[in-house]
Structure formats: structure tokens, C-alpha cells
Amino acid sequence: xxxxxxxxxxxxxxxxxxxxxxxxxxxxxxxxxxxxxxxxxxxxxxxxxxxxxxxxxxxxxxxxxxxxxxxxxxxxxxxxxxxxxxxxxxxxxxxxxxxxxxxxxxxxxxxxxxxxxxxxxxxxxxxxxxxxxxxxxxxxxxxxxxxxxxxxxxxxxxxxxxxxxxxxxxxxxxxxxxxxxxxxxxxxxxxxxxxxxxxxxxxxxxxxxxxxxxxxxxxx
Numbered sequence: 001x002x003x004x005x006x007x008x009x010x011x012x013x014x015x016x017x018x019x020x021x022x023x024x025x026x027x028x029x030x031x032x033x034x035x036x037x038x039x040x041x042x043x044x045x046x047x048x049x050x051x052x053x054x055x056x057x058x059x060x061x062x063x064x065x066x067x068x069x070x071x072x073x074x075x076x077x078x079x080x081x082x083x084x085x086x087x088x089x090x091x092x093x094x095x096x097x098x099x100x101x102x103x104x105x106x107x108x109x110x111x112x113x114x115x116x117x118x119x120x121x122x123x124x125x126x127x128x129x130x131x132x133x134x135x136x137x138x139x140x141x142x143x144x145x146x147x148x149x150x151x152x153x154x155x156x157x158x159x160x161x162x163x164x165x166x167x168x169x170x171x172x173x174x175x176x177x178x179x180x181x182x183x184x185x186x187x188x189x190x191x192x193x194x195x196x197x198x199x200x201x202x203x204x205x206x207x208x209x210x211x212x213x214x215x216x217x218x219x220x
Contacts, residue, residue, distance in 0.1 A: 125151020
């Protein structure tokens with residue numbers, strides 16, 4: 001497990017924000033929900049976003065191309081070993097688990113399927129939880145299975161925040177409900193309200209922390 005100095009190095013290339021990464025898991029109906037969230041985020045949104053949308057292993061993924069027109073952020077398919085960057089959306093690769101390593105690099109793995117799926121939101125959430133701890137936000141969106149539930153427990157164990165899409169705005173409520181049933185969810189929100197929460201929580205805290213940092217410099 002990285003010590004404090006290691007964690008400082010990991011987040012040193014991010015802006016001064018309370019959260020460095022937003023991890024999203026979705027299945028049936030997910031692309032529409034993800035598109036709505038990304039479309040409401042500003043171009044200077046200062047966190048990285050990592051997306052696991054359940055994919056068929058038989059075909060190439062066009063998730064990045066589908067989502068890109070909906071957002072001002074950079075959208076790309078994840079690559080092995082690349083460093084997580086703010087203001088960037090990374091999408092999963094078919095038949096590969098997408099995880100974030102402790103050095104803030106992405107990895108594509110052939111580990112066994114979780115809940116019969118690969119990529120799995122559970123694998124992403126657990127990796128983000130252990131790598132970024134309280135600086136991570138996990139979002140569970142519409143889907144027919146229970147993926148993400150174990151990952152939610154990990155996010156909360158390490159001090160992160162969990163947001164779940166509500167029943168009314170979910171095309172399929174199985175995934176959100178399974179997460180809610182853990183009793184560890186912080187917020188249950190309509191999909192249209194999730195982006196507003198992210199902007200308020202991440203960008204407002206960014207301003208506050210910058211003011212605090214500037215005040216400390218004046219005292220010195």
C-alpha cells in the first residue's frame with residue numbers, strides 16, 4: 001500500500017481538488033445516462049472520469065465515439081499503462097477489466113469475469129477505492145444486473161463517495177437497487193442531477209481549497 005509520499009506523487013499532476021477520479025459503471029441504458037452526465041460538465045472539470053459500460057466481447061467498442069459529441073471533455077478509449085489525467089473521460093475495452101493502479105495508471109486485464117461480465121464495474125470501483133481512497137467518487141447507473149455492488153462497499157471502506165441513479169430516471173433499476181441495498185450509498189439522484197452534484201462538490205471544493213492555500217501562503 002502506498003505511503004503518504006507515494007499518494008502525494010500520484011495526485012501531484014491533478015489540480016488542487018477534493019476528488020481526483022469519478023468512476024462510472026453502467027449496463028442497459030447506460031450510454032444515454034452517461035451522455036447526459038457528461039454533457040452537463042464544463043470543459044475545465046478538474047477530475048478524471050473512468051467509464052465501464054458493459055460491452056459485447058464479439059465486437060469493437062465505439063463508446064468513446066458515441067460519447068465524445070456529448071461533452072467538451074476529452075474522451076478516449078483506455079490504453080494499457082497510460083497515466084490518468086484530469087478533464088479526460090476513459091472508456092473500457094471489450095473483454096478486458098479496466099482498473100486503476102496505485103501509481104494512477106490504467107491497466108487492462110484478463111482476470112476472470114465478475115458477475116458474468118468483463119469489463120466489470122466492481123473491478124473498476126475496487127481499484128479506484130484502493131488507489132485514491134477518499135478522493136474517489138463512484139457512480140452506479142442503469143443496468144439489469146448487480147454489477148458495482150461489491151465495488152460500492154470498497155469505495156465506502158476507503159472513505160470515498162457513492163452516487164446511484166434513482167428509479168424514475170433508470171431504464172433498468174437492478175444495478176442501482178443492488179447498490180442501494182448495501183446501505184452504503186451517499187446519494188440517490190435523478191440522472192439530470194448527478195452532473196450538478198459533481199460540479200458543485202468538486203469544483204466548489206477546488207475554489208475553497210485554493211483560497212485556503214492562498215491564505216496559508218499569506219500567513220507564511
